[in-house]
Amino acid sequence: MSDPFQPTRADKFTFGLWTVGNVGRDPFGEPTRPPLSAPHLVEKLAGLGAYGVNLHDNDLVPAGARAAERDRLVREFTQALADHGLAVPMATTNLFSDPAFKDGAFTSADARVRAYALQKTMLSMDLGHELGAQTYVFWGGREGTEVEASSKLLDALSWFRDSLNFLAEYSESQGYGYRFALEPKPNEPRGDLFFPTAGSMLGFIATLGRPERFGVNPEFAHETMAGLNFTHAVAQVIDAGKLFHIDLNDQKMGRFDQDLRFGAENLKAAFFLVKLLEDSGYDGPRHFDAHALRTEDEGGVWAFARGCMRTYLILKDKARQFHEDPDIQAALAAYRVEDEELAGLTRKFSPENAQTLKARTFDREMLGQRGPGLEQLDQLTAELLLGVRGGLSTRSRPGVEVTT
Numbered sequence: 103m104s105d106p107f108q109p110t111r112a113d114k115f116t117f118g119l120w121t122v123g124n125v126g127r128d129p130f131g132e133p134t135r136p137p138l139s140a141p142h143l144v145e146k147l148a149g150l151g152a153y154g155v156n157l158h159d160n161d162l163v164p165a166g167a168r169a170a171e172r173d174r175l176v177r178e179f180t181q182a183l184a185d186h187g188l189a190v191p192m193a194t195t196n197l198f199s200d201p202a203f204k205d206g207a208f209t210s211a212d213a214r215v216r217a218y219a220l221q222k223t224m225l226s227m228d229l230g231h232e233l234g235a236q237t238y239v240f241w242g243g244r245e246g247t248e249v250e251a252s253s254k255l256l257d258a259l260s261w262f263r264d265s266l267n268f269l270a271e272y273s274e275s276q277g278y279g280y281r282f283a284l285e286p287k288p289n290e291p292r293g294d295l296f297f298p299t300a301g302s303m304l305g306f307i308a309t310l311g312r313p314e315r316f317g318v319n320p321e322f323a324h325e326t327m328a329g330l331n332f333t334h335a336v337a338q339v340i341d342a343g344k345l346f347h348i349d350l351n352d353q354k355m356g357r358f359d360q361d362l363r364f365g366a367e368n369l370k371a372a373f374f375l376v377k378l379l380e381d382s383g384y385d386g387p388r389h390f391d392a393h394a395l396r397t398e399d400e401g402g403v404w405a406f407a408r409g410c411m412r413t414y415l416i417l418k419d420k421a422r423q424f425h426e427d428p429d430i431q432a433a434l435a436a437y438r439v440e441d442e443e444l445a446g447l448t449r450k451f452s453p454e455n456a457q458t459l460k461a462r463t464f465d466r467e468m469l470g471q472r473g474p475g476l477e478q479l480d481q482l483t484a485e486l487l488l489g490v491r492g493g494l495s496t497r498s499r500p501g502v503e504v505t506t
């Protein structure tokens with residue numbers, strides 16, 4: 103009997119080298135796990151059914167490495183990718199670890215740091231292209247402030263814009279054809295980061311020289327830290343045609359940045375996110391930007407990685423059940439009220455439509471009295487998620503043979 107939740111390459115699950123390679127360091131404690139080599143991570147991820155692996159420049163090549171060392175590391179990594187059939191769909195730059203970036207990279211008040219950040223990013227884009235990456239992520243880890251008296255807000259926004267415009271032109275001139283995905287985060291490691299939400303990134307993209315080259319890389323934990331509804335944010339990004347990449351993980355609201363296993367904390371929110379992604383036809387990578395708990399050894403790291411993918415696939419199957427459940431579909435059909443005549447009037451403005459609509463009498467009291475049935479719909483969904491709605495999926499019913 104095959105495992106219906108065993109991931110395959112077609113599921114497009116990816117992990118960062120920095121995620122499964124996380125050594126368990128936190129602001130209060132030293133690493134709890136030894137570092138694992140990039141080829142080893144590739145081999146293990148491929149064995150679990152992942153599709154690809156993403157990286158920051160310095161996940162593979164330490165800052166300051168000599169050319170020969172860089173070439174050896176890249177060669178060994180490339181060989182492992184070929185041996186195990188893993189892709190590198192996305193690359194990015196570490197613009198946050200080096201003390202040079204302590205007060206920002208593209209938004210540093212020091213022009214020399216801004217220039218160095220551009221140089222480092224171009225080199226990292228060269229590396230990403232060499233590895234086959236087509237998406238390039240910008241997460242401005244140090245792009246922010248603690249001290250408003252620094253008075254650089256408006257300048258910082260235009261320095262950031264100039265840098266992105268410069269790098270988009272570099273990508274074109276090199277023939278790299280990157281699609282850039284901007285990743286918002288409200289805070290951490292800076293007290294306040296610029297571009298705190300997906301919506302702020304969408305607004306900013308419209309001001310760039312090549313807006314069509316730029317999209318968003320929203321992250322579950324980032325909106326959740328700020329108490330926002332991540333699924334709503336993703337819907338807005340999809341609506342704008344800008345979902346270029348996505349970072350999946352989990353997080354308790356209002357806490358430090360936890361990077362928990364996907365579905366570890368907010369299963370219901372994770373379900374609606376998976377349902378949205380699947381319903382929308384999003385066909386990009388499902389990237390897990392999370393890491394195993396600091397308590398874990400290497401076995402825990404692979405339990406974490408397997409768990410992220412399994413939970414996604416289980417929730418994807420729940421989304422299928424949601425669409426096939428006759429009671430849920432009946433509740434949804436009752437919830438929506440369609441009216442062809444009114445739709446004809448409201449779909450598009452015309453002076454006649456406006457006049458007809460203004461002259462129309464509505465039964466306001468009746469509209470306010472209608473019960474839309476949302477309690478029932480939500481309870482049906484809860485029971486589906488809890489696995490007690492029978493007759494729908496052989497997978498969720500004990501004692502029934504799985505036939506896939």
Ligand code: GCO
Pocket residue numbers: 194195239240241285287321349359391
């Ligand atoms: C974080 C971010 C990062 C970025 C990564 C890719 O909170 O630290 O999510 O993990 O996603 O640097 O750019």
Ligand code: MN
Pocket residue numbers: 321323324359391
């Ligand atoms: Mn994050």
Ligand code: MN
Pocket residue numbers: 241285321349391
């Ligand atoms: Mn991220």
